[in-house]
Amino acid sequence: MGKKDKSKPFTISGGTEAILESISDGVFTVDLEWKVTSFNRAAEVITGISRDEALGRPCSDVFRSSMCETGCALQETLRSGKPVINRSGYIINAQGTSIPISVSTAVLRDEHGRITGGAETFRDLTEVEGLRKELESRFSIGDLASRSPLMENIFQVMSAVADSPSTALVLGETGTGKELVARTIHALSPWAEGPFVAINCGALPDNLLESELFGYKTGAFTGALKDKPGRLSAARNGTIFLDEIGEVSQAMQVRLLRVIQERTFEPLGATGSEKLEARIIAATNRNLEELVEQNIFRRDLYYRINVVRLEIPPLRKRKEDIPLLVDSFIKRFNRIQKRNITGMDTQALSLLMAHDWPGNIRELENVIERSFIMCRSGLIGLEHLPPELTMSGQKTGQAQDMRSVRKQMEAQAILGAIQRHKGNRQSAARELGIHKSTLFRKVKDLGILLPEEDGRSKQKGELH
Known part of the structure; x- marks a missing residue:
């Protein structure tokens, strides 16, 4: 120039x-x-x-x-x-x-x-940013945020669970964020000042899992040269998180049942019991009810851990959370890698919205991290996404334009509002900030199937 x-x-x-x-x-x-x-x-x-x-x-x-x-x-x-x-x-x-x-x-x-x-x-974008933050905080608890009506019920249950000492069971597919849910419950609980101790029960054979959980005393076995406290002891006044509990053997299930029932445990080589002073949260990606019917998982242990149950929906059922998660991951990787990625363009985001995410949130996080390798600054585009993701979108013809993505998210928001108000269209429209006639038009345009129950109020003067 x-x-x-x-x-x-x-x-x-x-x-x-x-x-x-x-x-x-x-x-x-x-x-x-x-x-x-x-x-x-x-x-x-x-x-x-x-x-x-x-x-x-x-x-x-x-x-x-x-x-x-x-x-x-x-x-x-x-x-x-x-x-x-x-x-x-x-x-x-x-x-x-x-x-x-x-x-x-x-x-x-x-x-x-x-x-x-x-x-x-x-x-x-001041107003847009304010609206975005309002939407983010609408369904949020601790470090968790969601725009999905499916997660609203989870958040409400988590608040109640956090105040209770009862054992909780978190269910969900691999990668849905079960440990983050458990950590959030711990952070909101009276035991928040205590430690959060996690152990993956499916990653260790019985002998190592027993040693890790219960600890051992000097001389308990060859090589036990000094006392080693277990995870149950380390979680004192806090929370012990038993991840993948559906993978443990029946012999270990018996020991865990005793711990939960009697609130005591015995380190290997010990001559007496120690008191369990930790709250227990268990998690699994398996169907424990089926395992019980197949005599693989003990029925009595299932009932003990299934006092309070939280089922985390897979990402494919709450795709309205994808933009929120993408934004969160970009901010985190910018901070970790000291980069200045400003966001994701509409075509790339549309492809992510079209994907079924069998690996759930963990898979999405992996995609964003890999995109940071190819994108040095500015917006993440299609060319920065992993080839297997872009090729999959091309083969199946799933790549949607942003208009169809917006329609999908709008339909989910409308249906969620109507369900929350038990079919009452007037109340749902009020929550969404639109006129009732606009709600009916959108329902028709978007092809939403409404529940048969209309939830109409009998109060005089309310229009339906």
Whole structure:
């Protein structure tokens, strides 16, 4: 890029200027020296900086953006000649407040096709960000957040379970986050100050599992040169999490039953019992009722651990949580890897929404981590996703456009609201913040099958 021809400054025609002044998005242009050459009214409102104050100044001085130091969208566009669309970031306004924005950029050329500068539009996402946080906090507990009505009931049960000393059983497919649920229950419980001790019962043979759980005394076996406390002892005044309990042998089931019934345990080589002073949470991805019928899992142990039961739905049944989880994983990997990935583009997100996720949340986390290898900055796109995921989407024809994804999420939200209000359309519409007639139109357009029970209130004056 050569120096700007100062004899021909960038100008905006009267008609174009009138349009730019009437739109709600901020618009500004710069020359090749990064000096602001135009600044519309919306830009003044969003930044709190007047046009006279902005014109002629370096754009980095005007915006103080998160993208000015690294990942400047306008610089990227001027370097490559390609526009950037809807990249997320933030600016600091004149009052020192951080304003979330999305930016789009383009190059400016003269009549000979030579680049003379760049243009950027930016949209204030403050209200959108506030709505997003409101939606996130609507169904949340501890470190867990969800937009799925299926998880709302789980959260309500977790609050009650946390206050109870009773043994809890967490069920769910592999990768659904059973340990995170257990940790959240612990964190909300009266035992939160105590330790959370987890052990994978399916990963160890009986002799090692017994040693790890109960501990041993000096001389209990060859090599036992000193006392070693077990996990049950280490969890004192806290929580012991028995993961994959459906994998333990029947001999170990007998020992666990005694621990739960009598609240005592005996370290290997000990001459007496120790008191269990920990709350027990068990988890499995197997169907324990079937194992009981097959005489693989003891019925009495099943009843002891199944005092309170939480069934975590698989990710394929709560796909509205995928954008929330993607955002969470991107933030975490940005922090761990010191990167600046700003999000995921709509095509890539649509593909994720179409996938069935047999590995559930753990599989999704793996996909995002692998995408960080290919994507160095900006948005994660289709080209950054693992090839087996993109090939699967192409073979099955499952790649949906963002419109169909939004419809799917909207249908799930509407059906969830109607179910929560036992079929009462008026109450569901009120919760969703829409008119009842709008609800009926959306139900028809989206092809939602409503429950036969309409849940109508008998109170006088309520419309149905």
